[in-house]
Amino acid sequence: MRIEEIEGITERIAQRLKEYGIETVYDLAVCIPDELIEVVGGSRNGASYLITQARNHLSKLGIIKREFSTAKEVLEERKNLRYCTTGSRSLDILLGGGIEIKALTEVIGAYGSGKSQLCHTLAVTCQLPLEERGLEGKVIYVDTEGTFRANRIKEIAVSRGLDPDKILEGILYARAYNVPHLELIIRTLGAHIKENNVKMVVVDSIINPFRSEYVGRENLSERQQRLNTLINKLRNLAEFYELAIVITNQVLASPSIIVGDSLVPAGGNVIAHGSTYRLFLRKSGKYRIASIIDSPCHPFSETRFIITEKGITDG
Numbered sequence: 001m002r003i004e005e006i007e008g009i010t011e012r013i014a015q016r017l018k019e020y021g022i023e024t025v026y027d028l029a030v031c032i033p034d035e036l037i038e039v040v041g042g043s044r045n046g047a048s049y050l051i052t053q054a055r056n057h058l059s060k061l062g063i064i065k066r067e068f069s070t071a072k073e074v075l076e077e078r079k080n081l082r083y084c085t086t087g088s089r090s091l092d093i094l095l096g097g098g099i100e101i102k103a104l105t106e107v108i109g110a111y112g113s114g115k116s117q118l119c120h121t122l123a124v125t126c127q128l129p130l131e132e133r134g135l136e137g138k139v140i141y142v143d144t145e146g147t148f149r150a151n152r153i154k155e156i157a158v159s160r161g162l163d164p165d166k167i168l169e170g171i172l173y174a175r176a177y178n179v180p181h182l183e184l185i186i187r188t189l190g191a192h193i194k195e196n197n198v199k200m201v202v203v204d205s206i207i208n209p210f211r212s213e214y215v216g217r218e219n220l221s222e223r224q225q226r227l228n229t230l231i232n233k234l235r236n237l238a239e240f241y242e243l244a245i246v247i248t249n250q251v252l253a254s255p256s257i258i259v260g261d262s263l264v265p266a267g268g269n270v271i272a273h274g275s276t277y278r279l280f281l282r283k284s285g286k287y288r289i290a291s292i293i294d295s296p297c298h299p300f301s302e303t304r305f306i307i308t309e310k311g312i313t314d315g
Contacts, residue, residue, distance in 0.1 A: 003028055006053045013040050013050075021188035028054040030190070030236035032229050058240075084200060084244050085133035087121040087312040088305040091290055095277065096298060098133060101199070104235050104245045104274065106206075108265045109281035114288040114307055115248040116147045118281070119204045121311030122246060124156045126200040127170045135244065137199025138170040140192060142185055144208040148173060156311040172196060179209045179226065186233055193241050201237065205248040206230070207266045224270050231274035247275070287315055 003025060004014050020039045022028055028051060036047035069077075083098035092098045099105050099122060109115045123141055128134025141148060150168060157167040172192060176182040182203075192198060207227075214223035238245040249271060251263040265271065265278070272278070278294035284304070291302040306315040 003054075006050065006057060008046075008050050008053055016040050021184065024190060024194075025054050025057055026194070026240060027190040029058055030233060030240050032232055035187075035229060035233075082130065082135060083133065084122060084135050085125050085128070086118060086305075087125055087310065088314050090303040090314050091305050091312065092133070094290060094292060094298075094301060094303045095279070099200070099244045099246060100277070101135070101242050101244045102238050103276035104231070104238055104247065105277045105279065106247050106249055106265075106271060106275035107279050107281060108249045108251060108293075110251050110263060110283075113281040113283050114305075114312070115281060116145075116204055117307045118312050119202045119246065119248060120149070120152050121156055122200065122202060123153060123171050124160065124162065124167055124311065126244070127162075127167055135199035137197045138172060140172045140174070140189065140198050140201045142174050142176055142182070142201070142203045144176045144182060144203070144205055146175065147204065148175075155309055159308075159310040172198070176209065179213050182209055183226070183230060186230055186237075189237060190241075193237070193243065198241075198243065200244040200246065201234070203234070203245075203247045205250055206271070207249050211250070211266060224268065227267060228270045228274070231271060235274060235276075247271075 003009050003017055003022065004011075006025060006028065009017075016039055017023070017028070022031065022039070031051050033044050033047040033051065036050060037044065040047075082101050083092070083095075084101075085092050085098045086095070107115050107118055119141070123139045125133070126135045126137060126139050128136070130136055153168060153171065154164040157164040174185050176185055189201065210223050210227055214220070234245050234247070237243060250266045252266050253262050265280075272294065275294065276296065277292070277298070280291045280293045282289050287304040287306055289302055289304050292298045292300060304315060305312055
C-alpha cells in the first residue's frame with residue numbers, strides 16, 4: 001500500500017513524505033494534520049484531506065471501519081480483544097485481563113515504584129503464546145532514561161523457563177536522547193511494526209525528555225503541543241496496528257495539595273486525556289501498590305504485587 005496510490009499525493013509530496021519517514025498508507029493514516037503541514041506545507045484542510053483519503057483507502061480494503069456501528073456490534077468486538085499478562089494475576093485482574101491491545105496504558109509512579117520493572121516484564125510476557133496470556137509478538141522498547149537492561153530481560157526469561165536468546169531477539173530496542181529523536185522514532189514505527197510482527201510498544205518514559213528540554217512557563221505551550229501530537233500518534237498506532245501501547249510517566253510534587261499524597265502525574269491534561277488507562281504505582285515495604293486512577297470502564301481499585309527475579313509477580 002504505497003502512498004503514491006492516494007489521490008492528491010504527487011511525486012514531490014511522496015518524496016518529501018518518505019524523507020520524513022512516512023512511507024505507507026498506514027503511516028499516512030495515523031498522521032496528525034499539523035505534522036503533515038510541517039512536512040509538505042499547504043493548509044490544514046489540505047493535510048486533513050490527504051489523511052482522510054488514506055483512511056478511506058484502508059476502509060475500502062476492509063482494514064478499518066468507516067461507517068457507524070451499533071453499540072451491540074462494538075460490544076461483540078470488545079469480546080475478542082486480547083490482553084497481555086503483566087506477570088501478576090492480581091494486577092491482571094485489576095486491569096480487567098492485563099494490558100489491552102488497541103489502547104494506551106499509562107504507568108505512573110515515583111522513582112523505585114516499579115515502572116521500568118513492569119516494562120521489562122511486559123517485554124517478556126508479550127512474546128508468550130496466546131494460550132499463556134501473551135500476544136505472540138515482538139516488542140519495541142523505546143528508552144528515554146537509559147534504564148533498559150538486557151541482562152534483566154535475560155533473568156526474567158530464565159526465571160520463567162523461557163529461552164533467553166529468543167526473548168532477547170524479540171525485543172527491538174531504541175534509545176531516545178531528546179525530544180526530536182523521540183519524535184523521529186515514534187514517527188517511523190510503522191515500518192518496524194509490520195516487518196517484525198510487533199504487538200507492543202513501550203516508551204519508558206514519555207515525559208523525561210520534555211521535562212529536561214522545556215524548562216519554564218514560557219515554554220509550556222510548545223511542550224504540551226508537541227507532547228499532545230506524540231500521544232495522539234501513539235493512540236492512532238494502537239488502533240490501526242492493533243497494538244498494546246504502554247508509556248511510563250513521572251510524578252511531581254503539587255504545592256496546592258496540603259494533606260495526603262502531594263505527588264501528581266507529570267504532563268498535565270495532555271497525557272491524562274490521551275491515556276486510555278492510568279495505573280499509579282507506589283512502594284509499600286516489600287510490596288508495590290497499583291491503583292487504577294482513570295479508566296473508561298474500571299472503578300477505582302487497587303492491588304499489590306512484588307518484584308522478584310521473575311519480574312512482576314504476585315506476593
